Amino acid sequence: MQIAVIGHTGMGGKALTDLFITRGHQVTGISRSAKPDADRKGLTNVAADVFDTDRMTEVLGGHDAVVSMYSGGHEVDLEVYYRQAEGTRRLIKAFRQAQGRYLLYVGGAASLYVKPDVQMFDDERFPxxxxxxxxxxxxxxxxxxxxxxxxxxxxxxxxxxxxxxxxxxxxxxxxxxxWGRVPLLEGCRMALDLFEGRTDFAWSFLSPPWLYRPGPGTGHYRTGVDYMIFDEGIPSGIALPDLALAVADEVERQEFSHRHWTVAGPLDAKG
Known part of the structure; x- marks a missing residue:
């Protein structure tokens, strides 16, 4: 497959890109800091900014799938909210203009439900x-x-x-x-609103679990739809390699089209 990964130089994007290449896919890595002289077998680096809709439309065309690992930043700054929400809106516009085939967007845990009609960010226990x-x-x-x-x-x-x-x-x-405001989490929650209910393009929205972090993988994962996965009353976690595995599997299988889903590590894994 020809796969575009937006944010391929970040922690999650790099792990995913390496996995795609290992599986024999051809990856176009897209980020503002991408350097063409870093191209290697299976990877073509392209410099582009999600806020430049025309440029993104140009580079997204012709791919079998696009994965967004885009992040507006981790600072506790309202500018992060703007970058996440508006950046996502422009990304969707570019994807549609490029007549993209499948967009998998990796968002945040805040949009996962902990009980009917209550998302994590609205849980009285948060933060x-x-x-x-x-x-x-x-x-x-x-x-x-x-x-x-x-x-x-x-x-x-x-x-x-x-x-x-x-x-x-x-x-x-x-x-x-x-902490009544956590801009990245809120921006990712707003991003989900830009996808839900839409059938004019093929999309999938993955919310990683609350305890997503670096660490050794297990080669296994669990999935859920809309609701946060809890283990003995504690939000579940997943290691970076296992999240990348779940994303790669979904790109190849496309089982969660038009769905908001999540993942967790196996029950016997720490966290």
Missing amino acids: SWYFGIMPAEHLHWLAEITGIGFFHDAAKRKENGTIAPGHTDLELEEFVSG
């Missing part, structure tokens, strides 16, 4: 409890991508046994309790 129950490895990663050192401190409390596994950290809950 405090959702951050409080994060395992140490996820907290360390969160500290790295946000630059907030407090998350490293919280991770150490879980690693040294101050907070028992699976229990919430009340100090961490207090730290995030005032």
